Amino acid sequence: MKRIYRVITMAVACIMLASCAEDFTNRPPEDAITLDSYYATDEQVASATNGMYSRTWFQFHNKFFFAVAEVGSGNMYSGSSDVSAMRNFSLNGSDAELNAGWGALWANIAQANSIINFLADRVGPGVSPAVLDNTIGEAYFMRATAYFYLVRLWGAVPIIENNLDYVTAPQINTNRVEDVYHLIEMDYQAAIERLVEKNRGSNYSANGHVSKGSAKAMLAKVYLYEQKYPEAKALAAEVINSNEFKLLGGDQVPGKTFGDLFTYPNNNNEESIFALQWVTDGNYGSASNxxxxxxxxxxxxxxxxxxxxxxxxxxxxxxxxxxxxxxxxxxxxxxxxxxxxxxxxxxxxxxxxxxxxxxxxxxxxxxxxxxxxxxxxxxxxxxxxxxxxxxxxxxxxNTYIMRYAELLLIHAEATLAGGGSTSDAAALESFNAVRNRAGLASLTSITFDDIFLERRRELCFEGDFWFDLGRIPRAEATAIMAAQNRGNQWTAEYFTPDSSDFLLDYPDNEVSKNPKLLEDPVPYSFD
Incomplete structure (x- = not known):
């Protein structure tokens, strides 16, 4: 099943092999850990999700993420055969990187499912309930994030809350897009209920793991994609008013700049909402390429x-x-x-x-x-x-999945709420904070096109523009991409996507194992 069943045992192994230290670097011996003996202390339980900040994301991030989200959107160019198919919208189910990206997302879900369903039964009596709760909250956060990518890239996908439910019946249907989004909302809500609150200050070493505010910010983004503007606005405002996150180089962190966001000494800075935590631990697939x-x-x-x-x-x-x-x-x-x-x-x-x-x-x-x-x-x-x-x-x-500048733009767009323009003071404050940090003058009124352009400028090469194109009317997105010069400096090339190009093919090898992937999606029964 979309490689899900091959990763069931891997998910358990990932739990056993997760790193012990808060800095994601101190991994226990791979042949000396069992679920029953390992989770005896708060530190060991807190480390259970460490591998989910890097290794489970590697094959998604290494090439696939940029080959689809950046080459596909027209932000990046590549002539390399392994990553260039989205330049002319020819990516199909036989593509090796598509298969790698798909498998990595399901590996995240499988590991999250193992923690959500089984970790509580495998901890010692000395483990703090608060620590256990926070760790399970991280797993809900990771599962929601993986599904958020899956539904935006492939549309209808199977909802799997416990991989062991399907060991003997691996051929299952996909579920409706609206049901996948419902699961994502539920998971982020579960994360919000369990995760700790943080105030991200200058002690960057304490900022690597996600927080309650991280989950609220990601859920605000989900609401924006669903056009649930009041919910997105309220949640974004709640995170803004919490002062957990700050713009690096903005009024609250004036000693830094936009460029500092992407330097090693500023990993896990005040602006980072959720970032992949790469580690040079001697194993292939632990660090960023x-x-x-x-x-x-x-x-x-x-x-x-x-x-x-x-x-x-x-x-x-x-x-x-x-x-x-x-x-x-x-x-x-x-x-x-x-x-x-x-x-x-x-x-x-x-x-x-x-x-x-x-x-x-x-x-x-x-x-x-x-x-x-x-x-x-x-x-x-x-x-x-x-x-x-x-x-x-x-x-x-680090690789950013979300940072505070995007949340400010989400707040502005949710306030606009599909309208023609807005001069709302709070929306302008959020929008102009991003512009001012970039050295640009404030605007006194903003439209969707202003926000859309500002998002592309701010988040260029960070993997968001493809998804932004996917959430606007198809005719508008098609016109934008058809007008892009998708060639190199010597040869201009233009390609026009059709409506089917906005969702990816399922990997061929997974369809051969589970033909139900090609059947109509079915409603999911939430307990």
Whole structure:
């Protein structure tokens, strides 16, 4: 079943092998842990979800996430055959990365199900109920997040709350989209009830795990997608008024900048609502490959620690995305002539150098885009500036799933509530806080198009624009993508999606095991 049944035993193994330390790095011996003996203390229970912040997400994040959400949306360009199918909307069920992304999301669900259903029966008498409750709340949060991606990418999918229910009957139907969203709402609500409250301050090491506010923020986003504007507005306002999260470089954290968001020393900063926590622990699939797959890789200069780089590049469509004076431009896209004085690179393949100027468009390498991705690109290893590196040149820089700037834009859009424009003071305050941090002047009235554009600018290369396109009228989204130059700097190319391209094919190998995937979805019976 969509690889679900193969991950049932893996989910139990993941629980047993989850890391022990709050910093996600201290993993117990893999051959010495059992469910009954491991969860004897609060620390051990609290560590049960640590692996769900990195390894279970790796195959989703490594290529698939960007190949679909960024190449598909027209933000990124790639000519590499393993990640370029969405450039012309030719991705199908035989694609290896589609299968990898699908499997990773179900692995998250399987592990979350194991914790939700079985952890309480496997803890010792000395474990605090509050710690157990928080850990189970994290599992609900992760399951909701995985389903939120599944339903937006594939539409109708099976709802599985306990994998063991289907061991003897693995062929099951998909469930209706509205039922999947109902489960997501229920899971985030369950997370809100159980997770601890936090105030994310300057002690970044304490901010890695999600909180009650994280779950409220993600649920506000879900409500926005469902066009439940009053609920989205109220929940977003509640999180804003809690002061848990703050804009890095905004009025509350004035010593930082937008660019600092994507540097290793600022992992788990005040703006981070939920981020994947990568670890260079010696195992493949524990750390992030973004620094290698983005950036510049030529004989003259490389920003990669590996022997290759630049698998993804900016599209031609984002060249003029930013207005003059927008500081996000320099920290999102590397243009020829741009300077990065603190970034370490390798020159001529042999000489490390701190600080460099981006080469000409013809020499920038990568995918022939003439420009390169700066966001998540940190350069070659440089001590505390970039953090550690593993044998595969992967690094520990976090990947954002959601940050506070997006919540502010959600609040503004939920206040607009599908209207033509708004001058609501609270909506403007949220919207303009994001613009002001970017160095742009405040607006006195905003429309949906203003918010839609601001979301693309703020979240470019963070995996959201594809989903934004998917929630506007199909004709409008199709027109936007049909007008994009989806080629490279030498050859302009244009492709027009049809309505079926907005949802992905189920993996072929899963359909062969469970033909019911292709049947009409059925209602789900919630107990």
């Amino acid at each position: 973004c620094n290698t797959q983005f950036g510049i890789s030529t004989a003259a200069v490389t920003t990669s620690n590996a022997s290759y780089g630049g698998v993804f590049a900016p599209s031609q469509d984002v060249i003029d995305l930013y207005d003059a004076g927008d500081v996000r431009k320099h920290e999102t896209i590397m243009f020829p002539g741009d300077s990065y004085p603190n970034m370490k690179v390798m020159v001529n393949g042999t000489t490390p150098q701190v600080g460099f100027t981006v080469p000409s468009a013809a020499d920038i390498g990568g995918q022939g885009a003439g420009i390169a991705i700066k966001k998540y690109c940190q350069g070659i290893v440089n001590g505390n500036a970039t953090g550690p590196i593993d044998a595969w040149a992967m690094m520990e820089n």
